[in-house]
Amino acid sequence: MKNAxxxxxxxxxxxxxxxxxxxxxxxxxxxxxxxxxLAVRGETDAPDLKALGAEVHVVDFDAARPESHGDVxxxxxxxxxxxxxxxxxxxxxxxxxxxxxxxxxxAHAVAVNFGGQVSVCLHVxxxxxxxxxxxxxxxxxxxxVRVRKANYVYGSTKAGxxxxxxxxxxxxxxxxxxxxxxxxxxxRGRMTAxxxxxxxxxxxxxxxxxxxxxxxxxxxxxxxxAVLAPVFALMRVLPRxxxxxxxx
Amino acid sequence: MTxxxxxxxxxxxxxxxxxxxxxxxLAKLLAxxxxxxxxxxxxxxxxxxxxQNAGGVVVDCADLxxxxxxxxxxxxxxxxxxxxxxxxxxALVPRGWFVPVTPGTRYVTVGGAVAADIHGKNHHxxxxxxxxxxxxxxxxxxxxxxxxxxxxxxxxxxxxxMGLTGVILSATFTCVxxxxxxxxxxxxxxxxxxxxxxxxxxxxxxxxxxxxxxDLLATGAHTGRAVLTRGNHALREDVRSAAPLAYAxxxxxxxxxxxxxGLLNRWTLRAFNEAWYHKSPRVRxxxxxxxxxxxHPLDGVRDWNRLYGSRGxxxxxxxxxxxxxxxxxxxxxRLSAHGVASFLTVLKRFGPGTPGHLSFxxxxxxxxxxxxxxxxxxxxxxTLFDEWVAAAGGRLYLAxxxxxxxxxxxxxYPRLGEWREIRSSVDPDGVFRSDLARRLGx
Ligand SMILES: Cc1cc2nc3c(=O)[nH]c(=O)nc-3n(C[C@H](O)[C@H](O)[C@H](O)COP(=O)(O)OP(=O)(O)OC[C@H]3O[C@@H](n4cnc5c(N)ncnc54)[C@H](O)[C@@H]3O)c2cc1C
Ligand SMILES: NC(=O)c1ccc[n+]([C@@H]2O[C@H](COP(=O)([O-])OP(=O)(O)OC[C@H]3O[C@@H](n4cnc5c(N)ncnc54)[C@H](OP(=O)(O)O)[C@@H]3O)[C@@H](O)[C@H]2O)c1
Numbered sequence: 001m002k003n004a005x006x007x008x009x010x011x012x013x014x015x016x017x018x019x020x021x022x023x024x025x026x027x028x029x030x031x032x033x034x035x036x037x038l039a040v041r042g043e044t045d046a047p048d049l050k051a052l053g054a055e056v057h058v059v060d061f062d063a064a065r066p067e068s069h070g071d072v073x074x075x076x077x078x079x080x081x082x083x084x085x086x087x088x089x090x091x092x093x094x095x096x097x098x099x100x101x102x103x104x105x106x107a108h109a110v111a112v113n114f115g116g117q118v119s120v121c122l123h124v125x126x127x128x129x130x131x132x133x134x135x136x137x138x139x140x141x142x143x144x145v146r147v148r149k150a151n152y153v154y155g156s157t158k159a160g161x162x163x164x165x166x167x168x169x170x171x172x173x174x175x176x177x178x179x180x181x182x183x184x185x186x187x188r189g190r191m192t193a194x195x196x197x198x199x200x201x202x203x204x205x206x207x208x209x210x211x212x213x214x215x216x217x218x219x220x221x222x223x224x225x226a227v228l229a230p231v232f233a234l235m236r237v238l239p240r241x242x243x244x245x246x247x248x
Numbered sequence: 249m250t251x252x253x254x255x256x257x258x259x260x261x262x263x264x265x266x267x268x269x270x271x272x273x274l275a276k277l278l279a280x281x282x283x284x285x286x287x288x289x290x291x292x293x294x295x296x297x298x299x300q301n302a303g304g305v306v307v308d309c310a311d312l313x314x315x316x317x318x319x320x321x322x323x324x325x326x327x328x329x330x331x332x333x334x335x336x337x338x339a340l341v342p343r344g345w346f347v348p349v350t351p352g353t354r355y356v357t358v359g360g361a362v363a364a365d366i367h368g369k370n371h372h373x374x375x376x377x378x379x380x381x382x383x384x385x386x387x388x389x390x391x392x393x394x395x396x397x398x399x400x401x402x403x404x405x406x407x408x409x410m411g412l413t414g415v416i417l418s419a420t421f422t423c424v425x426x427x428x429x430x431x432x433x434x435x436x437x438x439x440x441x442x443x444x445x446x447x448x449x450x451x452x453x454x455x456x457x458x459x460x461x462x463d464l465l466a467t468g469a470h471t472g473r474a475v476l477t478r479g480n481h482a483l484r485e486d487v488r489s490a491a492p493l494a495y496a497x498x499x500x501x502x503x504x505x506x507x508x509x510g511l512l513n514r515w516t517l518r519a520f521n522e523a524w525y526h527k528s529p530r531v532r533x534x535x536x537x538x539x540x541x542x543x544h545p546l547d548g549v550r551d552w553n554r555l556y557g558s559r560g561x562x563x564x565x566x567x568x569x570x571x572x573x574x575x576x577x578x579x580x581x582r583l584s585a586h587g588v589a590s591f592l593t594v595l596k597r598f599g600p601g602t603p604g605h606l607s608f609x610x611x612x613x614x615x616x617x618x619x620x621x622x623x624x625x626x627x628x629x630x631t632l633f634d635e636w637v638a639a640a641g642g643r644l645y646l647a648x649x650x651x652x653x654x655x656x657x658x659x660x661y662p663r664l665g666e667w668r669e670i671r672s673s674v675d676p677d678g679v680f681r682s683d684l685a686r687r688l689g690x
Pocket of ligand 2: 091
């Protein structure tokens with residue numbers, strides 16, 4: 001259960017090796033979370049979380065196999081009981097040029113980033129609705145706020161996901177459970193390795209700090225860094241002819 | 249579904265609130281075995297999530313077989329669990345009887361008083377509520393109704409058991425004979441924490457009721473300066489009144505429904521604390537005070553918890569044994585240094601506890617402070633205090649708690665294992681469940 005100061009006990013991380021996701025979990029553990037489930041493809045070990053005193057469980061999870069998602073959530077509940085926080089942090093960035101050359105790979109990315117998210121988040125929502133408390137944190141991206149030509153496959157999956165997560169949040173409104181949509185900008189890390197950082201680049205740790213602060217305040221939307229909210233309010237209204245010329 | 253919180257108005261969760269009128273209606277609810285369990289609720293005066301049950305059933309006990317009776321000879325009262333101490337006092341005092349224990353508010357139920365094994369200003373003399381209970385009726389998970397007496401293990405698992413052994417239906421307890429409804433009170437200022445500790449250790453035994461209010465915002469040599477209020481039931485000859493037992497409390501003010509966050513901040517509270525300290529006399533003896541002034545000054549303002557704004561408040565209350573005095577000093581010093589704004593901070597001496605497995609009081613000292621939940625750095629500060637309190641052999645009060653960790657609970661309630669054993673023998677499937685129980689793995 002979330003306590004009076006916003007600390008929680010149990011956490012399910014979907015995409016259990018995600019750098020951003022793990023940074024959030026680590027912060028939650030530092031603030032008292034003790035029962036952690038990491039949902040990953042294959043194996044993982046989380047020595048850092050264990051060293052901080054958490055009990056860590058690993059369950060098998062493939063975002064591209066929606067028929068297995070119900071079991072993933074049920075297994076997590078069997079392991080730790082009520083889910084106080086669920087972080088949906090899996091996703092693939094891919095390369096726009098490759099997607100254009102190989103549309104099948106683009107469809108796979110959509111199946112993971114959007115289809116997989118929709119499927120697993122619906123299962124999570126069903127559980128949260130039953131327990132009448134808990135927060136689902138969905139990792140969207142500024143890339144989906146206004147889709148750019150430089151990465152419109154990835155961007156459109158995030159646009160879809162962002163819309164889905166907002167709708168789900170509204171559907172859960174009043175149930176006691178809620179959804180937080182997180183929109184990071186460029187995050188230096190594994191996913192963006194080798195890419196030149198965009199302006200206002202941030203780090204997984206900073207995103208995690210913003211998420212955990214938002215959790216405490218019960219926020220529905222978190223931008224990381226926060227300045228991206230006004231920046232993208234502006235970006236959204238730029239004329240198409242200008243937007244089209246955005247270099248990347 | 250209705251959203252519920254405790255008095256602190258933090259961490260709301262929805263539950264299906266039902267208000268059975270009879271034991272049969274309650275038995276039917278239990279027979280349904282609600283998927284997410286069931287918990288009893290009194291007047292919701294616990295600060296945290298003890299009387300909440302997300303997605304489950306919350307049994308409001310207000311109408312449950314409502315009624316009470318007094319044996320005028322012996323002062324023995326049998327009251328339904330939903331009876332409030334407010335109603336009881338209004339009826340008992342004019343008849344010359346006083347409840348054995350009253351907390352800082354009258355708006356608590358008999359069920360809540362037993363389930364939290366509440367204490368009052370007389371703990372150093374009279375122990376806690378459970379010590380005065382001679383029998384209880386309890387509806388347990390199997391639907392049976394058990395009459396329990398202090399010889400039963402389940403009795404002491406229920407006293408202080410926070411509703412997790414079953415629904416208390418009624419309690420029989422012994423009251424205190426009084427000649428008047430007033431109190432004869434001595435008020436003294438203490439320069440600092442050491443001074444108040446000295447005054448209390450030396451003189452508390454002369455009074456049935458004692459409490460010290462601490463000004464946490466005083467610093468330096470004044471750290472922990474206090475106003476000590478101690479009294480006894482006034483006798484007939486102390487009161488010049490034709491109706492010495494007259495007692496008719498009325499709430500005075502109502503808090504507006506919306507209050508901005510941060511109204512109670514360091515500055516407004518400093519002003520309040522300054523005024524409170526300086527308005528009190530350095531020493532005044534034999535002041536006659538009414539029951540409400542002496543025990544329940546805060547009940548004069550209805551819903552004062554709303555003054556803390558939408559983020560709500562929490563109360564940190566810990567107890568430490570006498571050997572833990574140094575921990576008390578460290579915590580007060582740290583709070584003062586941190587400038588934590590607290591409206592009312594009270595220090596109290598505890599006498600012997602009850603055999604309740606999860607009962608809070610232990611011989612020693614207890615400090616309680618209300619804090620706005622939005623204070624930055626609060627989490628870290630209180631977690632640090634948890635560690636100090638645990639190391640000193642102390643503990644935190646479940647009825648006030650809204651944030652401690654399961655680890656702290658395990659480390660500070662040595663009889664938790666025994667309690668769990670009894671509880672799982674009467675409720676093997678965990679029908680009785682609350683948000684507090686989930687949060688702390690009770
Ligand atoms: C201003 C203020 C001052 C206070 N001062 C003190 C004080 O000086 N000393 C002190 O000890 N406490 C104090 N308290 C705390 C209060 O006395 C306890 O929290 C008490 O339990 C509240 O009773 P309630 O009827 O409101 O119960 P609730 O808050 O509704 O419930 C409290 C617990 O009792 C259980 N419970 C309630 N009814 C039943 C029942 N019929 N059967 C089984 N379980 C039941 C609930 O499940 C829950 O676990 C204070 C609270 C406030 C707001
Ligand atoms: N990094 C950024 O700049 C940035 C910016 C905005 C938004 N985001 C979003 O934030 C989230 C987390 O990103 P991150 O930076 O933490 O990236 P990351 O470290 O690469 O994490 C993404 C995780 O998704 C997992 N994943 C991919 N496909 C999967 C599948 N089919 N089934 C199960 N898991 C799968 C990966 O698992 P493996 O470990 O098995 O590969 C990986 O652990 C993503 O949704 C991302 O789109 C990132």
